[in-house]
Amino acid sequence: MKLREVKEILNADVIVGEEKLEMEVKTAFGADLMSDVLAFAKAGSLLLTGLTNTQVIRIANVLDIAAIILVRGKKPQTESLALAKELQIPILTTKYILFETAGRLYAKGIVGCLEQVEDHSAHS
Amino acid sequence: MVAWNKLKITVHTAETENYLYTNSFDIEGGNFNKAGTIATGIKSILKELGLPNDVVRKSAIVSYEAEINIVSYARKGIVTLTVTSKNVEIDVTDEGPGIPDVELARKQGYSTANQQIREMGFGAGMGLYNIDCYSDKFDISSEVNKGTFLKIIINIP
Numbered sequence: 537m538k539l540r541e542v543k544e545i546l547n548a549d550v551i552v553g554e555e556k557l558e559m560e561v562k563t564a565f566g567a568d569l570m571s572d573v574l575a576f577a578k579a580g581s582l583l584l585t586g587l588t589n590t591q592v593i594r595i596a597n598v599l600d601i602a603a604i605i606l607v608r609g610k611k612p613q614t615e616s617l618a619l620a621k622e623l624q625i626p627i628l629t630t631k632y633i634l635f636e637t638a639g640r641l642y643a644k645g646i647v648g649c650l651e652q653v654e655d656h657s658a659h660s
Numbered sequence: 661m662v663a664w665n666k667l668k669i670t671v672h673t674a675e676t677e678n679y680l681y682t683n684s685f686d687i688e689g690g691n692f693n694k695a696g697t698i699a700t701g702i703k704s705i706l707k708e709l710g711l712p713n714d715v716v717r718k719s720a721i722v723s724y725e726a727e728i729n730i731v732s733y734a735r736k737g738i739v740t741l742t743v744t745s746k747n748v749e750i751d752v753t754d755e756g757p758g759i760p761d762v763e764l765a766r767k768q769g770y771s772t773a774n775q776q777i778r779e780m781g782f783g784a785g786m787g788l789y790n791i792d793c794y795s796d797k798f799d800i801s802s803e804v805n806k807g808t809f810l811k812i813i814i815n816i817p
Contacts, residue, residue, distance in 0.1 A: 568781060569781055569782075569784050569786070570780065570781030570782050571725065571781070571782055571784055571786030571787060571790055572784075572786065573781070574721045574724055574725065574790065575721065575786070575790050575793070575794070579713070579717070585781075587780075587781045589779075589780050589781070590692075590693060590695075590696075591692075591695065591696060591780050591781055591782070592781070594695070594696035594697070594699075594700055595696065595724065597700055598696065598699055598700050598703050598720045598724060599717070599720070615693060
């Protein structure tokens, strides 16, 4: 679906990337542990998180994340906002909690960027 | 750069292969605002070299975790990136407290992170574990009160 539909489903505000709402997204990953985001999130996916610091933006950049969805009504920190604008990474914020955010997107066809992790390993 | 580690691990795996790229990058300990910039740069370099996406991704993950470790624990560090036709080698040397028990530190979930590190979304004992998982070869040596040396190799298929 288009990022615009994600925005509508989540009743989200677009903080960065109004011009990128026509972008297509199919998959998502959600976590507040950045080491797990690094290990498991895939290029082109949405990143659902409640963390708002610059690390989230840099990791999204390194992994080619399509857009960051801040859950639980979080707003990016000032430095994060500036960095996201510089790197042109869309940020949306929704008041839904992580569970609801994921569920509502899943119900409309967005799936996990992976279903489950492998045994005793983070190998992709 | 500290010299002590050179006695422990001799780095010349790539001697007879074709060098595509080599460069070193300084990392400042304690500067959380800049944390991740070196890993981001490494990713861009590898992408520009036209390496497979999987190799670029693995290299970005391991260098990001290594960078976070330096910023979190060490005074300063150096990352040396060497790319040959066969592999990507990422050597990480820091001047810092060192790790008393490296085997313990490699285990998933083991962490000595403080609150500041945890608030950033790190410090859950995944750093060295992730490096282990996403590399084809991972050697670590450390000396308490001196520093830590990581040698990470990711093969190019």
